[in-house]
Amino acid sequence: MEPHELIVCRDVSLGYEGQTVLSHLNLTIxxxxxxxxxxxxxxxxxxxxxxxxxxxxxxSGEILRxxxxxxxxVGYLPQQTRAQRDFPATVLEVALSGCLNQKGSRFFYTRAQKSQALMNLGKLGVLEWKDKSYRELSGGQQQRVLLARALCAAxxxxxxxxxxxxxxxxxxxxxxxxxxxxxxxxxxxxxxxxxxxxxxxxxxxxxxxxxxxxxxxxxxxxxxxxxxxxxxxxxxx
Structure with a gap:
């Protein structure tokens, strides 16, 4: 892979249980x-x-990362389920969960990770709700929080x-x-x-x-x- 390449798909076929749904894809991100x-x-x-x-x-084929x-x-924003919209956590806790991959064996988040989560909430205009319950937000506000979470991982x-x-x-x-x-x-x-x-x-x-x-x-x-x-x-x- 070249230094600026993030993902390269070479003649990739994907599917489930032996059934192919996507064939011979070549893609570079x-x-x-x-x-x-x-x-x-x-x-x-x-x-x-x-x-x-x-x-x-x-x-078949290969996916290089x-x-x-x-x-x-990688920051990932999946489709939200009804149960996830009613998640009982604060906005800051949801954003911080994007740092889980960086947490390792530590029990607590680091000061730098908390600063990163707060910065991303501010970047997305939802910092004022950091102590508010996630379930109380509107759909658009929740998406912004989830995007802040994704940015913590990205x-x-x-x-x-x-x-x-x-x-x-x-x-x-x-x-x-x-x-x-x-x-x-x-x-x-x-x-x-x-x-x-x-x-x-x-x-x-x-x-x-x-x-x-x-x-x-x-x-x-x-x-x-x-x-x-x-x-x-x-x-x-």
Missing amino acids: RDGDYLCIVGDNGSGKSTLLRGLLGLLAPQ APELERGA GRLLILDEPITGLDPAAAQDLYKTLSYLNTKEGMAIVMVTHDLGPALRSARSVLHIGQRGTFLGPVADYLASPQGRRFREVGP
């Missing part, structure tokens, strides 16, 4: 990338995220799975602005699965479209001019 993954339901988008995170081994990613330095890469699900349009727009800031101003690479095609592509640099009619990987402008992109523009939001 580099520092500063902003990649949107789109496609039909059941096309393998979330399966690919599991592979990128190292939670699912490829059926930069050394720091192998040590867990070194150079954020991976997000449908991050605006359940958010109202204003909260979704705020989240996109935050992701754009993290990408352009702080150099964080972002990989995001989304159905919210229009707003997402205003910030993204490239698109991976996975579908029964083939795969597209390239810049946003080329995608919008492709058969897959034109079809999504016709039927999408």
